[in-house]
Amino acid sequence: MKRILVNGAGGFIGGHLVTRLKNEGHWVRAVDLKQHEYTQLPADEFVQADLREQSVVKKVVEGIDEIYQLAADMGGAGYIFTGEHDADIMHNSATINLNTLHYGRLSGVKKFFYSSSACMYPAYNQTDPDNPNCAEDSAYPANPDSEYGWEKLFSERLFLSYMRNYKVEVHVARFHNIFGPLGTWDGGKEKAPAAICRKVAMTPDGGEMEIWGDGEQTRSFLYVDECVEAVRRLMDSQVSIPLNIGSEEKVTINQLAAMAMEIAGKTIKLKHIPGPQGVRGRNSDNRLIEKSLGWKPSRPLREGMEKTYRWIEKQAEIKYGVLTS
Ligand code: NAD
Numbered sequence: 001m002k003r004i005l006v007n008g009a010g011g012f013i014g015g016h017l018v019t020r021l022k023n024e025g026h027w028v029r030a031v032d033l034k035q036h037e038y039t040q041l042p043a044d045e046f047v048q049a050d051l052r053e054q055s056v057v058k059k060v061v062e063g064i065d066e067i068y069q070l071a072a073d074m075g076g077a078g079y080i081f082t083g084e085h086d087a088d089i090m091h092n093s094a095t096i097n098l099n100t101l102h103y104g105r106l107s108g109v110k111k112f113f114y115s116s117s118a119c120m121y122p123a124y125n126q127t128d129p130d131n132p133n134c135a136e137d138s139a140y141p142a143n144p145d146s147e148y149g150w151e152k153l154f155s156e157r158l159f160l161s162y163m164r165n166y167k168v169e170v171h172v173a174r175f176h177n178i179f180g181p182l183g184t185w186d187g188g189k190e191k192a193p194a195a196i197c198r199k200v201a202m203t204p205d206g207g208e209m210e211i212w213g214d215g216e217q218t219r220s221f222l223y224v225d226e227c228v229e230a231v232r233r234l235m236d237s238q239v240s241i242p243l244n245i246g247s248e249e250k251v252t253i254n255q256l257a258a259m260a261m262e263i264a265g266k267t268i269k270l271k272h273i274p275g276p277q278g279v280r281g282r283n284s285d286n287r288l289i290e291k292s293l294g295w296k297p298s299r300p301l302r303e304g305m306e307k308t309y310r311w312i313e314k315q316a317e318i319k320y321g322v323l324t325s
Contacts, residue, residue, distance in 0.1 A: 003027045005064045005109075007051055007100060008071030009043060010036045012183035013115065013175075013224060017068060018043050020228045031060050032071065038182045038315075052092060057099040058107075066111040066235070069100050074148065075189030077212065080119070081276035086147040093148075097155040101162045111169040113235050114159045116242060118176040118282060119149035129218040129252070129281035134176070136242060136288050145279055156242055163240060171234045176246025176284040180224030180304060181311035186319070192253060193221050193305065196260050197312040202320065205266040212275025215254035220247040220283045223304030226297045233293045243292070246284025249301045259302060263309045 004021055008014040010032025021028050022042040030043035033050055049056040051071050061067065073092035079085055097114070104112065118134055123145035125133040144150050156172050163170035179193035186198055199209040222245065230245040251259070254270060261268055290296050 001026055002065045003029070003063055005029045005031065005060060005067045006043070007031050007067065007069045007096065009041060009046070010034045010048075011070065012180075013178055013227060014068070014070040015039060015041060015182055016180070016224050016228050017070070017231065020232065024232075029060060029064065031056075036182075051096040051099060054099055054103070057103045061100070061104045061107040061109055064104070064107065064109050066113070067100060067104050067109055068113045068231075068235075069097065070115045071096050072115070075184070076191035076195065077276040077278050079189050080146055080148040081278050089148050090151045093151050094155060097158055101158060105162060105166050105168055109168065111235070112159060112162070112171070113231065114155065114170065114172045116152045116156045116172050116174045117149065118174050118244065118246065118284070119146055119278075120144050120153040120156065120174065121149075121282075123279055126279035126282050129216060132218070132279070132281035132283050133285070134244060134282060135285045136174070136244060139242075160240075170240060171237070172242040173231060173234055173245045174242050175222075175227065176244060176282070177219055177221045178224050178227045179221050180308055183224070185312045185315055192219065193256065193308060194312060196253075196257050197305070197309045198316055200257070200260040200264050200266060200268060201309070201313040201316045203266070203268050205268070208269040208271050209257075210273050210275075211253060211257060211270050212273065213253070213277040214272050215257065215270060216252050217277050217279070218250050218252050218281040218283065219256075220250045221256070221301055221304070222247040222284070222297060223299065223301075223307075226299070226304075230289065230293070230295050233295050234289075237293055239292050243289045244284045244286060245289065246286065247297045247301065248284050248286050249297075250281075250283040251301065256305075259305050260309055263302075263306050264313070
């Protein structure tokens, strides 16, 4: 049994990770600014505190063998691509990462996981929706399209430099659009699959819903259970270079919306409006992770969307009352 710290445990992926680590029999300390909104976490300790505070981090790393660092100031396109939150995103997330590494190392933590993002890949390789390049070695020359991506790139390098200079074990994943139940689905920080599921759930059959841009931008989406499995494999491996964790099942946003409508049994007209979209095309490149960890997603997008849609439909019902379907 290991003593594990999960930073960002009150969030979407961190919450799922705590459950997985507890199921494996580990002792888990969970830290977040907020309690988990949608579930009671099975953590041994939950510390509600701010990881930007040095005194907090100094304390929560005590007695810990491994840290999973997932806490970040983050959200969907409506939060990270408008430019309005750039200073906070960079300051908050970098401070958390600096504190975690500094105090973790001083306290004798030997192993760190860091959740980077596909947003660190250069914009110039993601202009063609049909042929984006997100191979791990395409990261440089760097040119992420958002400050969120630049901060991820900086922090990847920060973790890797601690590995080189202080001989701690470091594993870095570049997540590509993780989705599933128990994630933010409302309020402005939600990502595309959750936002689309909510809109479909709350729009009557025959109605109309808004999509940012022309909906022809491409992405791939990975179900959260698959993500957690890949993270655990990465953490137990000898791989110390950043790896993509994503799906290669690329779809347009219009196709994603059509999938959600089909699951709901509704026909809804898409109204394309101007809005933040991020890069034009993005897809995970899983060649390296498949070769080094033998991992690839086991289930199709449709299956994860079905589970996510049902969960969001239920949440919307609880929050907004009976839906018009
Ligand atoms: P999330 O927003 O649900 O979780 C992040 C958590 O960090 C939140 O609960 C938040 O309260 C917490 N946090 C933020 N600032 C904090 C602070 N100062 N002190 C303590 N806690 C703080 O996001 P998520 O989707 O679970 O993502 C987890 C990690 O994975 C993040 O680092 C994110 O950047 C990265 N990532 C996620 C995706 C995705 O598709 N979900 C894609 C790429 C990268």
